[in-house]
Amino acid sequence: MTRPLSRRRLLTVAAGTAALAALPVRPASAATEEELAYANFAVSSELLLADLYAKALAAKVVIGPGQAALRAGRRAAIQHAGALSGLLTGAGQDAPAAEDFDFQWPAKAFHTPDATAATARVVLRALHGAYQTAVVTVSEPSYGIVYTSLAASAGQQLGALSALGASGVVEPFPVALDLESASDTLEPYLG
């Protein structure tokens, strides 16, 4: 039986990974396959995103506040991947790990701040779109809260890309993507 959502519980969710780990989600072993499919895709994509931020930082073409945004994004992606991995292992599945992938990036993906922002935008939009759909697809409200939180973080990261000097893009209704479409978008990068 699911408890009603209180303001306190919602704030707990927003507090980050520590709170995510403490979420009153139902036992993961009872999660549906579809809920876990989103988690599988999301772990892989967050690992991809962490790699993107790491490569962008290593390229050293982004300086000042943009660099801080990249660092914060990388921290968030790593925390998201860790929290989602916990959901999967709790359900008895092997969570994807970075060594399972050979991430592929376009040759000039990190040559300029604009190129970096454009690459990050592709990955973040796919993730954001998938999280939006996950929110309404999952049957368990506590999972919905997790995905809402992840969607919000992806939205924040999209906004933070303006710190890279790229022109900000404000979409009134960011597109929700089903798992297949989001997967198709990121497949060339996942290797």
Add this chain to the structure above:
Amino acid sequence: MRGRLLAIAGLVAVVASAWLTSGATARPSATPPLTIYAAASLTEVFKALDGAQHFSFAGSNALETQIRNGAPVDVFASAAPLNTQRLFKAGIVDKPVTFTANRLALIVPKSNPAGIRSIYDLRSKPVKLVVAAPAVPAGGYTLSVLRKMGLSSVLSKVVSRESDVKAVTGKVALGQADAGFVYVTDARPVSDQVSVIRIPAWAQPRVRYEIAVVTKSPNKTAAQAWVRMILSAKGQTALKHAGFLPLPKASS
């Protein structure tokens, strides 16, 4: 006189050279061929690498059972660590090593009568699906992919569960099924008969191949040398050319 001596010396050199050469070429045939049990997916690449050995290719689970029951085998190469590790724990094989990796793919006949363009189409279209049995590594990996993608419901469309992955490939290539899950390396030899539909990287299982020398092998030195050959640049290049993946980062 000096000329005759030189001629005799030259003749001796030629005869000695011929004798040494014939000895060198005769040597391998003097060594008894090894008996190698290997996963069906390794059929083409192992035969191409070394046609001089006695191979038996089948599902790794079936081969494991035969070895456990005392089949006279020198080397076992499995498509899943589970099979080699179980035999290692039972003291039947020496410590296994990972030697390559693979990926799963969905194949459809070239004519594609069911019109499958994506793995997600298996949900919505009426298809005759063929898979390897769950105990076969390829069958276990198939279940893992479907579970990861939230598509286990398509198992209701399975018309046949095969004893090894080559049987799955054969049924699809012959048009007896609309789709089947195989390793990407299985699709290559029948690329004129089947089309490959990629499975997303995020849903791929960890397909790892392990190889081990059988503890009671009477040809242990030769068996160990054969395993080293598979791990060598020569063996790894042949595997790569056949479409296998390089040694996984964690095990290289």
